[in-house]
Amino acid sequence: MARTGRISSRTDVVLFAVCVFLSLLAMVLPLRLREPVASALRRSLVAPLLQLQEGSERWRAAYLSSQREELKRDTLALAAARVPTLENENDRLRKLLGLGSALKWGFIPAEALQGRGRAEDFTITLSAGANAGVRERSLVVAPEGIVGLVQTVDPTLSLAILFAHPDFRVSAMSADGSAFGIVQPHVTGTGAQRDPAFLRSERYLLEMRGVPFRATLKPGAVVYSSGLGGIYPKGIPVGVVMGEIKTTEAWARTYILRPAVNPAELSAVMILTPQRAAAGLTNVWAGVGAVDSATRSIVLAGDSLARQAAAAEAAARRAALDSAARLLRDSLGRDTSAAAAAVPAPVTPARPAPTPDSAAAARARARRDSIQRERARADSLARQIPGAPATPRPTTTPEPVR
Amino acid sequence: MNWSATIRTVLLCGILILLHYTLRPLLAWRASADFLIIALLLASVRVRPGVAALFGFILGLASDSVALGAFGAGALAMTLIGFGWSRLKAVFFADHVLLNGFFLFLGKWAYEILMNLVERRLHGAELLMQILVWSSLSAAVTAVAGVIALMLLRPVLETRAA
Numbered sequence: 001m002a003r004t005g006r007i008s009s010r011t012d013v014v015l016f017a018v019c020v021f022l023s024l025l026a027m028v029l030p031l032r033l034r035e036p037v038a039s040a041l042r043r044s045l046v047a048p049l050l051q052l053q054e055g056s057e058r059w060r061a062a063y064l065s066s067q068r069e070e071l072k073r074d075t076l077a078l079a080a081a082r083v084p085t086l087e088n089e090n091d092r093l094r095k096l097l098g099l100g101s102a103l104k105w106g107f108i109p110a111e112a113l114q115g116r117g118r119a120e121d122f123t124i125t126l127s128a129g130a131n132a133g134v135r136e137r138s139l140v141v142a143p144e145g146i147v148g149l150v151q152t153v154d155p156t157l158s159l160a161i162l163f164a165h166p167d168f169r170v171s172a173m174s175a176d177g178s179a180f181g182i183v184q185p186h187v188t189g190t191g192a193q194r195d196p197a198f199l200r201s202e203r204y205l206l207e208m209r210g211v212p213f214r215a216t217l218k219p220g221a222v223v224y225s226s227g228l229g230g231i232y233p234k235g236i237p238v239g240v241v242m243g244e245i246k247t248t249e250a251w252a253r254t255y256i257l258r259p260a261v262n263p264a265e266l267s268a269v270m271i272l273t274p275q276r277a278a279a280g281l282t283n284v285w286a287g288v289g290a291v292d293s294a295t296r297s298i299v300l301a302g303d304s305l306a307r308q309a310a311a312a313e314a315a316a317r318r319a320a321l322d323s324a325a326r327l328l329r330d331s332l333g334r335d336t337s338a339a340a341a342a343v344p345a346p347v348t349p350a351r352p353a354p355t356p357d358s359a360a361a362a363r364a365r366a367r368r369d370s371i372q373r374e375r376a377r378a379d380s381l382a383r384q385i386p387g388a389p390a391t392p393r394p395t396t397t398p399e400p401v402r
Numbered sequence: 403m404n405w406s407a408t409i410r411t412v413l414l415c416g417i418l419i420l421l422h423y424t425l426r427p428l429l430a431w432r433a434s435a436d437f438l439i440i441a442l443l444l445a446s447v448r449v450r451p452g453v454a455a456l457f458g459f460i461l462g463l464a465s466d467s468v469a470l471g472a473f474g475a476g477a478l479a480m481t482l483i484g485f486g487w488s489r490l491k492a493v494f495f496a497d498h499v500l501l502n503g504f505f506l507f508l509g510k511w512a513y514e515i516l517m518n519l520v521e522r523r524l525h526g527a528e529l530l531m532q533i534l535v536w537s538s539l540s541a542a543v544t545a546v547a548g549v550i551a552l553m554l555l556r557p558v559l560e561t562r563a564a
Contacts, residue, residue: 026474
């Protein structure tokens, strides 16, 4: 027993020594001898395992590729989601450029940083201050119209009150100058009769008070600053009339205005220097509209050209279809004309030209004639083909002339 | 070792070798589990030292055939580990999951150290970094994978009472 164990142990050691020797031999073999051995192993023993490994690598590559595709799709979706925001921003910046070119001088562009606190509802922080030339009581405008007034100026920042601030007042007038009044924030909840339920949800509304009773403003009319009072120059859009509200003031009318500028969408504004405001702003906003529309028309020019090309192509296609249909009708007409020649054509009584008052009668006559023609055609076909069943006559009877 | 045990061991080693060439490339971790070492260590404690050395030699040579830079190094390392582990099984063998995990860690780490020393590719701080960080990390992952494989393949490994 012990002998068997010793022999086994000796065999193990020999086997181990042989393996170690062969390993060392493999290590010290020159490359030209080593490579055939490795190659034989790769082609025989390791080949199926390497195929398995290759399959796994391919799976992994496919998985990574699908992940990359998914990432690309997500990126595209994200980019597509950002497009409307970018378009809006682009539109606003284009309008601001239009305002800048209309103002020509005396303005300071600034970012409007809106606070989200309750106390910051009526104020905005502007990213330009005294260093940029902003002064107290400088006018803040946007491409759409009036925004507010600078109240506090720091070297790099300034604070402005919005038109929704309770202290805001501006003298305003209609576009034709027929109605004047004072525009101020519409403070809801102060009285039931001047506080319709549908307006409760509307923030930032304005009201134009003190409009003479004889002057009326229609909904949709634009109201501009009148220049009276000395702070706001004439011609800045303030808002659009939404409707009249009833007040206790019997000698004057009060109108609710939708402000020209939506503070929630305010991102970039222009601060006017006092000199620029004093120089007047008449026709600036008309110019802004013109520049904006010109830019839009340039942008849309490409679209309209494409539309024109598409319309021309559609017209050509329609013309081709019409000519084909006409050819088909003509050939059919030639086939049936021989049949129709065998039958005397129904005598159509001469009719006077239809007059506007006898249009209904003319329509009825035309219908009667067409029915008669149809009957004659059916009879002629029945005579030409004796075995053919007679075409049933239309049972429609002409309507009596009313 | 009877025929049944031999077949089970061969089956277990076959599964582990298949895992080495399928799961490992699929995961593609830097410190990945070495299923060949797991197969070698699990087989070494079930066969005679000479057979374990031969098995290690064949496994090592097979893995060396696709790594021309160190042809023979893997065979030498696996031969030493297989023979040594088979010799030491009487001292260390215990059917405990954590102990098996520890043995697997030691075996893989020893293999990595041997390979790094025999290959002589890295030197100095790089070699130290490789042995202490990446080799030990790879050994730990191998140990975890080995323990999981042992737990999953326990029905195959269990010997029936006579």
